[in-house]
Amino acid sequence: MRPVVVAGAGMIPFERRDEDSLVGMMAVAGLNAMDDAGLGDRAVDAVYVGNMASGLFNHQVSVASALVDRLSLMPAAADRIENGPASGGSAIKNGFLAVASGYADIVLVVGGEKMREVIGPKATDIVAAMTHPSAEYIYGVTLPALAGLFTRLYMEKYGVTREHLTMVAIKNQENGLLNPYAHIRMKITMEGVLTHPQAHINSPIVADPLHLYDCCPVSDGAAAVLLTTEEIAKELNKPIVTIDGVGQATDTHTLQERSDPTDLKAVTVASERAFSMAGLKPKDVDVAELHDAFTILEIAESEHAGFFPKGEGAKALEAGETRIGGKLPINPSGGLKARGHPVGATGVAQAVELVWQLRGEAGDRQVKKATTGFSLNFGGFGNNVLAFVLRRKS
Amino acid sequence: MSNITAYKCKSCGLVMYPHHFRCLQCHKREFEEITPSEKGKLLTFTIVEQLPWGFDERGRVLGVVEFDNGVKALGVILAESPKIGMKLKAGWDSVRMIGDQKVYGLTFEPA
Numbered sequence: 475m476r477p478v479v480v481a482g483a484g485m486i487p488f489e490r491r492d493e494d495s496l497v498g499m500m501a502v503a504g505l506n507a508m509d510d511a512g513l514g515d516r517a518v519d520a521v522y523v524g525n526m527a528s529g530l531f532n533h534q535v536s537v538a539s540a541l542v543d544r545l546s547l548m549p550a551a552a553d554r555i556e557n558g559p560a561s562g563g564s565a566i567k568n569g570f571l572a573v574a575s576g577y578a579d580i581v582l583v584v585g586g587e588k589m590r591e592v593i594g595p596k597a598t599d600i601v602a603a604m605t606h607p608s609a610e611y612i613y614g615v616t617l618p619a620l621a622g623l624f625t626r627l628y629m630e631k632y633g634v635t636r637e638h639l640t641m642v643a644i645k646n647q648e649n650g651l652l653n654p655y656a657h658i659r660m661k662i663t664m665e666g667v668l669t670h671p672q673a674h675i676n677s678p679i680v681a682d683p684l685h686l687y688d689c690c691p692v693s694d695g696a697a698a699v700l701l702t703t704e705e706i707a708k709e710l711n712k713p714i715v716t717i718d719g720v721g722q723a724t725d726t727h728t729l730q731e732r733s734d735p736t737d738l739k740a741v742t743v744a745s746e747r748a749f750s751m752a753g754l755k756p757k758d759v760d761v762a763e764l765h766d767a768f769t770i771l772e773i774a775e776s777e778h779a780g781f782f783p784k785g786e787g788a789k790a791l792e793a794g795e796t797r798i799g800g801k802l803p804i805n806p807s808g809g810l811k812a813r814g815h816p817v818g819a820t821g822v823a824q825a826v827e828l829v830w831q832l833r834g835e836a837g838d839r840q841v842k843k844a845t846t847g848f849s850l851n852f853g854g855f856g857n858n859v860l861a862f863v864l865r866r867k868s
Numbered sequence: 869m870s871n872i873t874a875y876k877c878k879s880c881g882l883v884m885y886p887h888h889f890r891c892l893q894c895h896k897r898e899f900e901e902i903t904p905s906e907k908g909k910l911l912t913f914t915i916v917e918q919l920p921w922g923f924d925e926r927g928r929v930l931g932v933v934e935f936d937n938g939v940k941a942l943g944v945i946l947a948e949s950p951k952i953g954m955k956l957k958a959g960w961d962s963v964r965m966i967g968d969q970k971v972y973g974l975t976f977e978p979a
Binding site: 593594595596598599602606608609610612613614615616618619622623624625626627630678679680681682683684726727728729730731735 | 884885886892911912913914915916917918919920921922923925928930931932940941942943944952963964971973974
């Protein structure tokens with residue numbers, strides 16, 4: 475396999491974007507990545523679009539074909555990649571394989587989702603369509619509900635408290651204040667979320683024990699990376715950030731069929747596979763972007779990916795190790811919690827943040843001397859997970 | 869009485885629900901169809917305040933129950949103060965409307 479370089483990274487601010495179309499958002503993010511790479515008029519060989527549900531959210535399908543048209547990239551190959559909330563990660567994996575194998579020299583990967591075109595309960599229903607039709611969906615299961623079932627067990631088993639969950643929310647929203655692309659840009663406090671007489675109004679229950687500030691927002695947005703060979707990247711004269719490890723793994727569709735439902739096996743295996751391909755260990759990572767769609771997930775993933783022993787993630791969080799300036803900053807971008815979670819865009823936005831961090835272009839939220847980054851894109855409720863290791867070459 | 873079918877692997881004995889074409893454990897393809905026993909215990913639960921489009925309801929309790937014969941399934945928990953480990957009795961009732969059609973599923977009351 476050939477080394478694969480991320481030569482360009484770009485996105486648009488995640489928020490509610492009533493004026494924009496899905497394909498329009500993805501086109502702007504794509505242009506940002508192409509311009510960042512200084513691609514000029516070079517031909518893009520292939521385009522991979524990460525998108526979960528344009529057919530349901532926007533009544534539009536074949537969005538990869540629509541995107542190459544808007545960007546006049548024809549006759550580039552173009553595919554939409556659907557893998558639930560890990561669609562963005564899967565699109566990057568496909569782009570990586572295309573360059574690594576020699577099938578393509580220049581690949582544009584764009585992730586996008588426009589969720590706010592429908593009302594909230596409808597968006598919840600569309601996202602819930604990834605659950606098991608007869609064993610979960612019919613009961614009114616939502617993704618927050620699955621996370622609630624998981625959180626109760628995790629709290630019981632490992633002594634994770636609502637204070638710990640709120641610490642994730644506070645940290646990531648503080649980081650989000652430093653990220654001009656973040657959807658939620660608001661400081662919150664332990665008092666306002668947990669102890670104030672009006673805390674139950676500020677952060678009402680969504681799926682007990684999870685409250686509003688434990689959940690990511692529903693966002694519109696798009697992000698893109700331009701992947702190419704080392705040779706072309708040198709011609710483009712950009713700092714060299716390579717994708718050194720890609721790992722993916724799956725688990726049972728329903729949570730109840732896992733012999734230990736608190737064990738996120740797909741996270742462990744995907745991470746091990748990514749580290750093994752990169753020839754690195756979790757201790758080599760300087761900055762991580764984890765899939766904190768719910769606060770509990772940042773804690774659980776930080777353990778399952780190998781950064782902390784099981785049950786120790788909350789302690790590391792409490793000790794400040796995962797803050798910017800800590801031993802292993804997690805989600806300096808604000809994560810899904812603050813940056814937002816337009817589902818198909820998320821895996822790509824994580825890669826964009828890592829590229830900015832590894833190049834030293836992350837502004838006020840820059841993690842000092844970061845040369846190795848890790849990202850984790852969590853699909854379904856942990857039934858399809860992708861992990862990536864990115865490195866800055868000196 | 870519940871109305872679901874679970875599957876017991878004829879080779880390794882693993883009990884599965886919902887259906888798989890190959891055993892989760894030994895990958896064999898022969899199963900005995902079994903019905904869950906009447907009672908079970910609550911493994912975990914959540915109280916869902918924000919249900920999807922199509923529900924005119926708040927505060928629905930959803931939980932995972934392990935039946936006495938090993939079948940595990942998710943259903944609607946009809947208990948005022950649910951607790952992990954509580955004994956429950958299975959029922960079968962309308963759990964949602966899709967269009968004007970009632971959809972039936974598992975419900976659980978304290979045993």
